[in-house]
Amino acid sequence: MPLKIIEHNSKEYHQMINLRDEILRKPLGLYFDPEELIREKDDILIGAFEEDRLIGCCLLTRSGNGSCRLRQMAVSRQLQKKGIGATLMNFAENIARDKGYHTLIMHARKPAVGFYQKFGYVISGDEFYEVTIPHYVMVKKLR
Numbered sequence: 307m308p309l310k311i312i313e314h315n316s317k318e319y320h321q322m323i324n325l326r327d328e329i330l331r332k333p334l335g336l337y338f339d340p341e342e343l344i345r346e347k348d349d350i351l352i353g354a355f356e357e358d359r360l361i362g363c364c365l366l367t368r369s370g371n372g373s374c375r376l377r378q379m380a381v382s383r384q385l386q387k388k389g390i391g392a393t394l395m396n397f398a399e400n401i402a403r404d405k406g407y408h409t410l411i412m413h414a415r416k417p418a419v420g421f422y423q424k425f426g427y428v429i430s431g432d433e434f435y436e437v438t439i440p441h442y443v444m445v446k447k448l449r
């Protein structure tokens with residue numbers, strides 16, 4: 307399964323928005339704000355592909371003090387629990403390390419906390435709400 311860095315506003319980026327919309331936003335009755343997407347031009351956009359079809363994605367956003375945030379992790383519904391999320395996670399961590407970041411942070415949706423714990427992320431602080439649902443900040447030091 308090829309993994310690639312995606313260019314902002316490319317054909318692959320539009321596939322990424324569609325996947326994120328399907329998996330992360332529509333189920334909550336939410337949609338992307340165009341301003342939010344414009345801000346992603348400086349992010350590292352990552353896609354997992356099956357031939358030309360995007361089947362999983364995530365992105366990295368610089369957050370200061372040597373940290374970056376992993377965001378928008380999503381795998382195509384029919385292909386979840388087959389190792390695609392794990393492959394994306396390892397790829398994203400390697401990129402973050404290569405770029406010199408020493409800490410990865412995320413706002414993890416409550417049902418996904420167990421997934422991130424598998425990779426050594428730990429909860430930091432109390433539950434909070436974002437996009438209408440409970441989340442936790444999760445953190446890992448990259449070695």
Ligand SMILES: CC(C)(COP(=O)(O)OP(=O)(O)OC[C@H]1O[C@@H](n2cnc3c(N)ncnc32)[C@H](O)[C@@H]1OP(=O)(O)O)[C@@H](O)C(=O)NCCC(=O)NCCS
Pocket residue numbers: 329330378379380381382385386387388389390391392393413414415417418419420421424
């Ligand atoms: C969460 C998500 C990205 C995981 O991707 P995936 O491809 O399904 O996960 P994988 O198959 O790579 O799973 C890797 C390991 O984590 C486990 N796992 C996967 N999802 C899990 C979950 N929600 N809770 C606990 N463990 C989970 C798997 O069982 C597997 O464990 P194993 O190594 O012991 O077999 C994917 O299920 C998804 O897109 N979910 C909906 C969107 C979402 O919640 N995104 C996260 C936003 S913070």
